[in-house]
Amino acid sequence: MRKLYIFDTTLRDGEQSLGITLNINEKLEIARQLVKLGVDIIEAGFPASSPGDMDSVRTIARKIKGAVICGLSRAVEKDIDCCAEALREAEQPRIHTGIAVSPVHMEKKLRLSPQQVVETAAAAVKHAKKYVSDVEFYAEDAFRSEPAFLVKVLERVIDAGATVVNIPDTVGYATPWQYAELVSFVMDNVKNIGSTVVSTHCHNDLGMATANSLAGIKAGVSQVEGTINGIGERAGNTSLEEVIMAVYSQQGLYGVEMGVRTREISATSRLVSIITGVPVPSHKAIVGANAFMHASGIHQDGILKEKNTYEIIDPEIVGVPKNMIVLSARSGRHALKHRLVELGYKLEQSDLDTVYKNFLRLADRKREIFDEDLHALMGYTGKENDGISIKNISVATNGVSTATATVTVELNDKTITDAACGNGPVDAVFKAIDRIMGKSIILEDFNLYSVSKGSEAIGNAIVKVRCGNNGLVVGRGVSTDVIEASGKAYVNALSKIK
Numbered sequence: 001m002r003k004l005y006i007f008d009t010t011l012r013d014g015e016q017s018l019g020i021t022l023n024i025n026e027k028l029e030i031a032r033q034l035v036k037l038g039v040d041i042i043e044a045g046f047p048a049s050s051p052g053d054m055d056s057v058r059t060i061a062r063k064i065k066g067a068v069i070c071g072l073s074r075a076v077e078k079d080i081d082c083c084a085e086a087l088r089e090a091e092q093p094r095i096h097t098g099i100a101v102s103p104v105h106m107e108k109k110l111r112l113s114p115q116q117v118v119e120t121a122a123a124a125v126k127h128a129k130k131y132v133s134d135v136e137f138y139a140e141d142a143f144r145s146e147p148a149f150l151v152k153v154l155e156r157v158i159d160a161g162a163t164v165v166n167i168p169d170t171v172g173y174a175t176p177w178q179y180a181e182l183v184s185f186v187m188d189n190v191k192n193i194g195s196t197v198v199s200t201h202c203h204n205d206l207g208m209a210t211a212n213s214l215a216g217i218k219a220g221v222s223q224v225e226g227t228i229n230g231i232g233e234r235a236g237n238t239s240l241e242e243v244i245m246a247v248y249s250q251q252g253l254y255g256v257e258m259g260v261r262t263r264e265i266s267a268t269s270r271l272v273s274i275i276t277g278v279p280v281p282s283h284k285a286i287v288g289a290n291a292f293m294h295a296s297g298i299h300q301d302g303i304l305k306e307k308n309t310y311e312i313i314d315p316e317i318v319g320v321p322k323n324m325i326v327l328s329a330r331s332g333r334h335a336l337k338h339r340l341v342e343l344g345y346k347l348e349q350s351d352l353d354t355v356y357k358n359f360l361r362l363a364d365r366k367r368e369i370f371d372e373d374l375h376a377l378m379g380y381t382g383k384e385n386d387g388i389s390i391k392n393i394s395v396a397t398n399g400v401s402t403a404t405a406t407v408t409v410e411l412n413d414k415t416i417t418d419a420a421c422g423n424g425p426v427d428a429v430f431k432a433i434d435r436i437m438g439k440s441i442i443l444e445d446f447n448l449y450s451v452s453k454g455s456e457a458i459g460n461a462i463v464k465v466r467c468g469n470n471g472l473v474v475g476r477g478v479s480t481d482v483i484e485a486s487g488k489a490y491v492n493a494l495s496k497i498k
């Protein structure tokens with residue numbers, strides 16, 4: 001069996017596409033979880049794209065051990081210099097450089113002749129090799145390139161020292177058999193291919209990213225690139241959790257082995273969703289809330305007689321505990337801790353005290369506490385709200401759409417109250433908070449959805465705001481009261497704006 005390397009680009013392809021700016025603590029939290037999941041390579045960012053990205057790649061390179069840390073760069077010397085600088089303290093650094101190889105990209109975007117592209121590609125790899133031994137080359141838009149030309153480029157970059165060559169379907173145009181055919185063509189015709197790892201990088205424009213990646217693995221690639229929950233440019237990237245579980249379920253078919261801890265999949269998906277503010281659809285494969293639910297009578301009957309009738313994956317394998325446990329205000333500290341541990345949370349005693357307090361507050365308002373509620377509770381601990389918290393909100397509505405909100409906020413140990421009118425209660429709350437903070441905030445997006453079922457369900461609010469030169473910042477708040485959840489989310493976002 002050959003080893004299949006899992007290359008995660010949630011923090012690069014994923015973040016880049018969302019238009020949001022995750023702060024360094026958020027990126028570190030995701031990177032740490034990716035190490036727990038056991039991915040082999042973490043693409044941490046594109047250092048030359050902004051000073052912020054440079055900083056975060058540098059910090060991840062310094063602090064995250066146990067995976068290759070990779071930075072993206074164009075085939076441009078100063079990009080590569082930047083990337084090398086950001087990766088200087090990495091335990092296992094990798095520079096990922098490359099250039100487009102399809103006729104349309106070379107002619108219209110790069111305005112370079114094919115020969116110039118070959119020379120630029122080889123020169124970039126050589127330059128990167130001066131800094132690190134592990135250099136990956138991406139042949140952008142490889143799927144729409146002339147296969148014979150692709151072979152020529154790959155031979156040259158491998159000669160120049162590329163340790164990995166990536167054959168992306170950048171625009172998500174391939175079907176699985178076509179993609180497999182291209183990979184086979186590369187395997188059969190690139191003379192020096194034996195000395196490198198070949199990689200897939202597929203986009204989901206036609207809903208085939210996972211299928212194409214699997215076709216690539218079957219055709220011989222040893223590295224697969226993707227993101228958690230499939231977030232990424234346009235229709236998204238390959239969902240790593242889908243590829244991992246497809247391979248896991250039929251390992252013999254692919255003839256590869258992975259070093260992934262599948263039980264961390266569920267926690268990783270949840271963390272990425274919480275931090276990016278991108279909800280996971282309930283029907284999403286592997287990580288959707290309904291992925292392991294059997295609703296129809298016939299299916300339930302089958303499952304009760306023999307699980308294998310309708311269940312291809314034991315939910316516990318991806319970290320979803322089997323038995324349903326419902327907690328309530330009568331549940332003690334021990335029961336809460338026990339369930340949280342089953343759900344994959346590790347708790348210090350001091351954390352448990354805070355969590356238990358929040359749990360009781362929630363149980364006061366909501367009789368039954370489900371796993372989803374606990375995840376919401378754990379995802380929003382309030383500790384990330386640097387010095388700002390909401391003490392009280394009261395709203396008076398007059399007529400259908402106008403409302404007045406009075407909000408009390410504790411800001412750096414001072415208690416401040418202010419009021420504002422708005423177009424509906426949530427708008428009034430946000431405006432009152434704006435007045436307290438004295439900042440001019442642009443609300444770009446606001447979403448509210450319920451975490452579990454029933455009228456008592458927890459509301460999960462996600463806001464995206466912009467302030468001055470800061471990028472888009474995501475804030476999240478949960479509460480059984482939707483207005484409070486919204487206010488908390490808004491304050492959470494503001495606390496991230498420096």
Ligand SMILES: [Zn+2]
Binds near residue numbers: 013170201203232237
């Ligand atoms: Zn991509």
